C-alpha cells in the first residue's frame with residue numbers, strides 16, 4: 001500500500017463524494033469550485049430569474065466548499081494516525097553540520113528501541129557508511145546496498161539485512177552512494193526515490209530511522225521527503241546554533257513543496273559536558289529557541305559512546321551501565337512516551 005497514494009486519493013474521493021451529493025441534491029455548484037479559472041455563472045447569467053437562482057447556488061456553494069475542505073483535511077489526519085500506528089514512523093536524523101552525533105544517535109537510539117522489542121529499521125544514507133560499520137556490517141562483503149535501490153537494481157527488501165541485535169535491521173550503504181547525484185540526473189521525481197522505496201516495507205517496522213550525511217544535497221533531500229519527522233542532534237559547543245537557521249529554512253522549503261507533513265520530532269543535545277560552562281550556556285540557548293521541542297534527555301560526552309563503534313556494536317552491547325548507554329535508553333523511553341508505546345514496549 002503506497003502512503004502517498006492514500007494521502008492523495010482519499011481527499012480526492014471525499015471531494016468527489018461531496019460533488020456527487022451536491023449533484024443528487026441538484027445544487028449545480030459553480031464550476032470554479034471544481035475547475036479553477038472557469039466560472040459557470042458566466043454562461044448562465046440570463047434574465048432576472050437566473051440571477052436569483054445563482055445567488056441561492058452561491059450561498060450553498062459557500063457553505064459546501066469549506067465543508068469539503070474540512071472533511072478532506074480530517075481524513076488526512078485520521079489516515080496519518082492510522083498509518084503511524086500500523087505502518088511505522090519514519091524519523092530522519094539530520095544536521096548538515098558534521099560530527100554532531102547523528103550516526104551515534106541513529107545506532108544507539110535504534111538499538112535501545114530494539115531492546116524494547118520494537119521492530120526497527122535503520123537506513124544509512126551517508127556514503128561514509130559509519131552507521132553500517134557501527135552496527136558490525138562489513139561493507140566489503142555486501143551483495144546489495146542502498147545504492148542498488150537508488151539505481152533501480154533491487155527492491156528495498158532485497159538490500160535489508162539483520163544486525164547483531166534482534167529486532168534491529170539495516171539498509172547498509174557503501175561509498176557507491178557518492179554516485180547518486182549522477183545516477184538520478186534527469187530522472188523524474190528524483191527527490192522521492194527513497195520515499196517510494198520505503199513504502200514497500202514500511203508496514204514491517206514500528207520505527208524507521210534514516211541517518212543523513214553532513215550536507216543538504218540530494219541524499220538528504222530524499223531522506224527529508226521520505227520522513228514523517230526529523231530528529232536534530234545539536235552538539236553542545238560554541239557554534240551549535242550556527243547552521244540551525246539554514247536547516248530550519250531547508251525544512252520550511254521541503255514542507256512548502258515536497259512534504260507538507262514533515263514535523264520536528266525533537267532536538268537532541270549531544271556531547272554535553274557538565275563541567276563546561278559553555279555546554280550549559282548552549283543548553284539554555286537551545287531550549288530558549290526551541291522550547292518543548294528539545295528532549296529532556298541530554299546525551300553526555302562519554303568515551304564509551306566513542307569506543308563502541310570500533311567494536312561494531314551499539315553501546316548497549318558494549319557497556320550497558322555506561323552513562324552513554326543509559327542516556328540513549330532514556331531518550332528511547334521519551335520517544336515511546338511521546339508516540340504511544342507499541343507492543344512489547
Ligand code: ATP
Nearest residue numbers: 098099100101102103104214271300301302305306
Ligand atoms: P558526520 O556528520 O560525519 O556523519 P555525525 O554527526 O554522524 O558525523 P558521529 O559520527 O555520531 O557524528 O560522531 C562524531 C564522533 O564523535 C564519532 O567519533 C563518535 O564516536 C563521537 N561521539 C558522538 N557522540 C559522542 C558522545 N556523546 N560522547 C563522546 N563521543 C561521541
Ligand code: MG
Nearest residue numbers: 102103126130
Ligand atoms: Mg554520521
